[in-house]
Amino acid sequence: MNNPIITLLTDFGTKDHYVASMKGVILRINPQCTLIDITHHVSPQDIREGAFLLASASPYFPKGTIHVSVVDPGVGGPREPILVKTTNYFFIGPDNGLLTLAAQKDGIKHIVVLTNKKYFPPEVSATFHGRDIFAPVAGYLSLGVNPKVFGEKTHYLVELDSGQPEFKRDQLIGEIIHIDNFGNLVSNIDQKAFSRFTKNRTFLIKAGKRIIKGLKRGYWEAKDGELIAILDSSGFLEIAVREGSAQKVLKVKRGDPIIVTVISGQ
Amino acid sequence: MNNPIITLLTDFGTKDHYVASMKGVILRINPQCTLIDITHHVSPQDIREGAFLLASASPYFPKGTIHVSVVDPGVGGPREPILVKTTNYFFIGPDNGLLTLAAQKDGIKHIVVLTNKKYFPPEVSATFHGRDIFAPVAGYLSLGVNPKVFGEKTHYLVELDSGQPEFKRDQLIGEIIHIDNFGNLVSNIDQKAFSRFTKNRTFLIKAGKRIIKGLKRGYWEAKDGELIAILDSSGFLEIAVREGSAQKVLKVKRGDPIIVTVISGQ
C-alpha cells in the first residue's frame, strides 16, 4: 500500500519550531506518512489568502490526501476544530472559512467537529491546536481511523467572505486576491466569469492607474517590461510584467480593484 | 521496519545549495531516510537561538529520531564534532553548546567525538562539516551503525551560556530569547519558575516600556490589538498582541528584559 500523504499549510513561517513540532507529532503517530508543505508563508492570520492558496494547490494531490491547514487567529476560542471529508480529500483545520473554498470546490461529503479527546494529548494548549488537535487527528486518520470517531457530525461550514467579482452593465469589477513571488497580480475574476462578461466584445482592463488592452496568451507574447493581462495557470485573470514585477510597476496591494470595461459591442 | 527519521536544523537559509548538499549526502548513504527540516533560518551563527529552537522542536519526534544541527561559527577550528545519545534521540553537530539544552532535557546517555575518518569523504572541507562529517555520520547511524565506532567517548558537553532568569526579592528578571513569526516575544521564564515566584500573589509584567497586568489563558481572551501575557504552547512566559505583533508595538529585540514584579503578598 502507498504511504499516506499529508499536506501542511500555515501562517507559521519556517523560522520557528511550530511546523516541525506538528510534523514530529504526526510522525510519532504514523512514521510512514509522506509530509508535503503547501506553504507556511500565508500572511499572518490572513484567512482569505490561506483559503485561496489551499484551494489552488489541493486539487493537484492524489485521492486520499489529508490536507491540514492552520491560519487560526481565534485559536482556543469558540471557533470549532473540524474535519471535512470531500469527494477526494480530507481537510482538517479551524472552522473559520479557511477550508471552505477548497472543500466546496471538491464537493463536501460530511463534516465532523473534532471533540473526541481520546485522540488529543492529555493537555491541549489554548494557543496551538495545530500541534495538539489537527496534527494528531491527521496522524490517526492516516492510520485508517474512521473520521466519525473524532467527533459529531455537523452540516455547515463557516462561509468565507468570498469576494466574488461584481457584474455591472459595462463593467466587471474584481479585486486582487493574491500577489505572487514574481509580482504577478492574481484577480478573483476567473475564466468563466470573464468569458461570460466579455463575450466577443472589445475590452480594456484597468489595474492601478494603467489601462491594458486585450489579453496575451502567455508572457512570451510580451516585450520585456511590458504590462499585460493573461488568464493564468489556475484560470484567473492575472496582470503581469514580462521579466518584471507588476506589483512594483503599479504600486498596488491585495484588495485593490481590477476592472474590465467593455468598449464596443457586436 | 519504519524508515529512519533525520531532522535538520541550520543557519544556512534555503536560498543556497548547502542544505540540499547535506540531504544528498545522507540519501546517497541511506535512500530510505525520511528527512524533516526543523528550520534553516536560525539567525546566522546564533548558537543560543539554534539551541532554543532545537530544544523546542526535538521532543515531539518519535523515539530513535536522529537530529542533525549545524550552527557552527568555529567550523574547522578546535571545537569537536560530536554525537550525543540521549534517552530517546541522537543529536549530531558541533560541540559549541548548540546541542546541550536539547540533549540535557532528554537525558544524556553517552557522548562520542566524531573522529573515525572511515565514515567521512576522502577530503573533509574546513568550512562545511555539515556536509562532510555530520551528514555522513547521520546517514550511517540511520543504517544501524553503532554510535561507538564513530570515535571516542567523552563525558562533557560545552555548556551554553543558558540565560536562566534571575530571582530577586520582588522581581523575577528574564529576557526575550526568541521572537516568532507573529512577533510574539518568548521569554526564558518557564511555567515552573513563574509559578514558584508568583505563587498566588498579584503581579505586573514589564516588557519594553509597557506594563501588563496578569495572564490571559489564550489570545482569544484579548481584544484585537491588546497587549497581553500568556504561558505559551511550550510553557514559556510570552508577550503577545492579539492579531498584531508585540515586537512592532514594543520595539524590542532578543536579549531585552522581561520583568515580573510582585505587587501584593497574601
Added chain:
Amino acid sequence: MNNPIITLLTDFGTKDHYVASMKGVILRINPQCTLIDITHHVSPQDIREGAFLLASASPYFPKGTIHVSVVDPGVGGPREPILVKTTNYFFIGPDNGLLTLAAQKDGIKHIVVLTNKKYFPPEVSATFHGRDIFAPVAGYLSLGVNPKVFGEKTHYLVELDSGQPEFKRDQLIGEIIHIDNFGNLVSNIDQKAFSRFTKNRTFLIKAGKRIIKGLKRGYWEAKDGELIAILDSSGFLEIAVREGSAQKVLKVKRGDPIIVTVISGQ
C-alpha cells in the same frame, strides 16, 4: 527497491501554491517518490544563478536521482522543454542554459525534447510548464518509463553565458557569481584556475575597494570581523568575513569583479 528521488529547484518562492502543485502532480503519478527541495529562492528569472545552484547541489545526490529545475522566463515561447540523461542523473527543465552547467559536469549521454503529449494533461498552460510538462515527465520517468518515449532526440543544449574568469599576464579577473546566506562572496574562480595562475607566487586579491593578502584555510584562522579569502567547500575562491557579512562590509553585488594580482615571481 529504493524509492526514486526527485529534486526540485525553481524561482517560485515558497509563499505561492506553485511548488506544491508540482509536488501534487508528481505524487499523483508516483506516490512513492521522495521529493527533495534544492531551493525555490533563485532570484526571479535569473538563469545563471539557478544553473550555479543546480551544478553545486546535484552531484551530491544518489545515482538515478531526477533533478527537475524551472527558471523559465521564456515559458510557452519557442524554447524547448528537455530531458537530459547524464552519467548519473536525469535533468528535466527548459532548454535555456539552466541545466547545461550541471549536465556537462556530470557528462551528457543523450537529450530528449519533450513533445509526447501522451504524458501531459489535456490542456497545457502556456505559463506553467513546471506543473504541466516537467512534473508529469518526472513522475512517469520515476516509474521507469523509458526517456526516449517522451520525444525526439536532439544533440545540442543552449549554452549558458558561462562567465569563465579571464587570464591576463599579471591578473586573473573573475566575478562574483553567488552571494550566500552569510554574505560570503563566491567567485567563478575555481581551485584549478586559481592554482594554475598563482603557482607558488605571492598574490593580492581585490574585492570591492579592499585588498586581501593570501588565503586562509578556513574561517577559524581569522579574527572576528576580519576580511579573508578562502577556497570554499565547492572549490571556488570565496571572500568572507569571520562572524560577519562580506557583502555588507564591501557593499558589492553579483557580477562585481574579484581580481587576483601576482606581485612577485619565483
